Amino acid sequence: MSSEPWGRVDEQGNVYVRTAGGERIVGSWAAGSPDEALAFFQRKYEGLVLEVDLLERRIRETDLSPKEALHSIERLKETVATANAVGDLDGLVRRLDALVEIVQQRREEIKAAKSRALQEAREAKERIVAEAESIAAGNNWRGGGERLRQLVEEWKSVPRLDRKTDDELWSRFSQARSHFTKRRKQHFQQLDAQREEARLRKEKLVAEAEALADSTDWGPTSARFRELMREWKAAGRAHRDVEDELWERFRKAQDTFFQARAQVFAERDAELRENQEAKEALVAEAEKLLPVTDYRAARAVLRSIHERWEAIGPVPRDARARLEGRLSAVERAVREAEEEEWRRTNPEARARAEATVAQLRNSIAQLERAAEQARQSGDQRKLAETEEALQARRALLEAAEKTLAEFSGA
Template identity: 40%
Template structure:
């Protein structure tokens, strides 16, 4: 080259599109543990010459300086070289840009292999892959780049799907938790009002909105339709709770008023009976009043306690007087018991009965004194009554036996029966003699049996006649 000639300027490749660096505001909004975005084309200080040589094989420079690259089955123009005579020098910047893209894919692959990702980060990587590999202005094996970029895109999409699946699962679990909370409120409201603990239920309802807001703030966000539907159910449950509570306490006030009225009537009746000395009927009346008190509706606890104190005071006044009377009566009855024990000793001395007339007269005197002795303790009544009845039965039996023995009509009946049987025996003896004359064993046996039966009857009647005297 002569000194007058100046060297032609080396062609400058067209710059490869690169994404803008994130703004400070964007960086400030990212989580503290989020990894920094991978630069589209990280700066490379040196390039491997063997890799550069491989890349140069895909490029060409026309005589007019047009730089082209073989992109699969097509040749694509990617720039202009000012000095088309030095092909390698013209293509080298484009080869360097190709290797920068390779380095970008290497770093993208490393980032996708990281243990954690955010969907925004993965979406940005996909956008960078799309832009950088659309029609890259580089010289190299572009189909291989696209293939590798496609694999990385699929990997990024799989990760995004995984994140979406996790987010969907988390949202479903959050929906289940909030639905369970709503259902717990609805279940509380659906209970029988008489079985609700209103103090505890009221506190639950007061904490309903703060609890819901805390779940909104701390839990995974739900989609708007689902959240609105659940909130409407909560609002409806709260409205139902307020309405049922008003109705319940309104009815409770009416019930308390009715309970107070009924129990005032029972108290008035009890106080009118507290000074009665007609013990038996009044005891039964107080028992009836107690049954009515148990069946009366429940009132306000404080008022119920006050009314019960008044009712019980009247009851206690009556039963204290009755018990005092019973104690005095009990001492008297024990004295009466001693008298009747002595009378029993006299009555039992009449047995066995020797003279029924004397025994009957003595027993009548004992019975008169028995009635005069009065009441005995209830626990001893059956025992001593049974002993006296035994003596009474023995004396009565002696009287009945004597009457039967001395009754003329009885004697006449006995004598008539004896005469009839004697005549019958004579007839049956003739029948037996006739049967023996025939020699028939059956007739003989039959006649003998009939005769023996009549003789036994006659023996019984004769004993009765002897007893009658």
């Protein structure tokens, strides 16, 4: 009889394997020695070890699904349990049981990962729906439409949820897109109507502008062209191709009129340069009156200048305001000098100033006597009140005396 730790061969040639459950026959051997029989069945065990090794590597190193892995483990355990082999079969079973624990752990990890993925997918789709609903409530027609198309592609890239949740979110998403599309269509229909109205209004403006293009009634026509421009801006925009064509006609009519007016005014201004030179000389003559020392003489000179000014006639437009402004400055200085002289020599005003000075002097004299009486009687409160009143009257007197001095020419 031959024996080793995991099996033996009896005298009849029966081969046994030892397990935790006891011995069991795995075969018989009559062709050779008992050692050869054990070696034969040990090689079968080594084949089982190789299968377990391979399964371990598949489970640890590949993406074998938990279901498939458990099926392989159970199948191999059944093979080991009934194997006609000699070796540590219980050890192989323990290794396979350990693999079951690994697969169960992986199953939980996959379950958790799937749960996280579903939660992320739900959050992603809720974000997509919320953004779509925000776009649907806004007026960004161009950018909003493009973004909704992008959101559709994003939706397709997100994994499906449970049917009920996925259908509810898709329904909201679809409604938001439909609502946006409907509002955008209404907007552009209204915009088209507005542009058509703008076209009709601008065609009338163009027709009037073209009718005025050859006018020589420069003032009223210029004013009307300005009004037409304001009306043009207020009319809104027509469709682009029509807008550009109408604007070109409108601008051409404007240019025709204002170029003709500019040419006429340029010719007229050239004729008026001599008048400008003459009025420049009159202004220089008027400015010699400054500063005004004798307003009567200055006014006489100004009357003469005005008579000659009117006789000269108009000057170029670009010089008119400047020349009139310089002459007006001289006139203003003469007028101020006259007003100052009248104020200084006005008998009524002088009499009022003299009366004010006399009244203040009399009041001061009375207050000085009252102060002296209070000082002699030791009435400090009365003395303080009187001196305060004196101080105020003296300040008023000083100002009144200055005013009176102006009437005296002092």
